[in-house]
Structures are given as C-alpha cells and as structure tokens.
Amino acid sequence: MVKNEIIVILLFILFLIANVNVSATEWTTLNFGGKTDTTEAEQESSWTTLTFGGKADILAQVAPTQNSESPTNQTIGMSLNPTLQITLNDANGDTMNQSFWTNESGTWLAIGWNNNTGNGAVSNSTTVFDTYSTKYWWS
Structure with missing residues (x-):
C-alpha cells in the first residue's frame, strides 16, 4: 500500500511540475493497485485511493x-x-x-x-x- 501512495504522490508532483494550474472546481479520484487473480471484493480492498480537488488547465508556452x-x-x-x-x-x-x-x-x-x-x-x-x-x- 505504501508503494502505491508513493506512486500517487510522484504522479501528483509531476502533474504540478508540468506547468499545470490547479483550481478547486472539480474532484478527481485516482485508484492504484488491485489484484487481478483474486475475487472482486479482495481486489477492491487492496486498492489505494487518493482524491484531490483540481481542474487541470495546461498552460502552453507561447513565444512573445x-x-x-x-x-x-x-x-x-x-x-x-x-x-x-x-x-x-x-x-x-x-x-x-x-x-x-x-x-x-x-x-x-x-x-x-x-x-x-x-x-x-x-x-x-x-x-x-x-x-x-x-x-x-x-x-
């Protein structure tokens, strides 16, 4: 579970570094993990979920x-x-x-x-x- 949380944090950092504005107008849920060789109930209990507010508006760099x-x-x-x-x-x-x-x-x-x-x-x-x-x- 800690591994998945680290991945989520790293993805969020990359999201911010990529010149993205975040405004609290939408909510996004990211799910990582899950097992493919178990029952659905076992799969859902093994997932790590991170929910954060934000709407991604990528700012393209334009020449002056x-x-x-x-x-x-x-x-x-x-x-x-x-x-x-x-x-x-x-x-x-x-x-x-x-x-x-x-x-x-x-x-x-x-x-x-x-x-x-x-x-x-x-x-x-x-x-x-x-x-x-x-x-x-x-x-």
Whole structure:
C-alpha cells in the first residue's frame, strides 16, 4: 500500500511540475493497485485511493509577439535620432528582455535594451541615426 501512495504522490508532483494550474472546481479520484487473480471484493480492498480537488488547465508556452513598430519601414522625412518603439505581448504574462539593434555601421550592434519588461510599448532613444538623407535599419 505504501508503494502505491508513493506512486500517487510522484504522479501528483509531476502533474504540478508540468506547468499545470490547479483550481478547486472539480474532484478527481485516482485508484492504484488491485489484484487481478483474486475475487472482486479482495481486489477492491487492496486498492489505494487518493482524491484531490483540481481542474487541470495546461498552460502552453507561447513565444512573445511584437508589433506596432515605429518608425515603420520606408519612412521618409524622419527627424534625426528618432525614438524607436515597439509593442510587446507575451500571452503567458512572462517578463521579457528586449533589445534594439541597428546595422548603421555595417555590423549589427545593440543600441538599447529593456530588461524584465511586461506586455506593452517599449521605446529607446537613439544617438546613431545622425545624418540626413541616409537609410537606416533597425530591429
């Protein structure tokens, strides 16, 4: 009987580690054990039963998204050193580390970052977009 209880506890721990939310809205009964070579009454008396409350909602990890880039591609007539801005969204509500990059020198270099950012708009002031009539790339 102790062996079955250990198995139940280990399964419950694995259930929790697998990124599962448990809310007390449903009850689940797990039965382990039982003998197959005995009478039904003997089988039922040898089972270990664990009942716990919970509804399993598995939270799939989803990659964050970004949109609403500003300035947008092919923008003409920008002032020098515009503020770069994007909107971030993580469906799981995780915090994010975000960085701004440019290849204005010919090599991609980080020009700003925001650590532990939540959902919403993030921006970065620039100092390297300093020549008129020049095409700049940023990401």
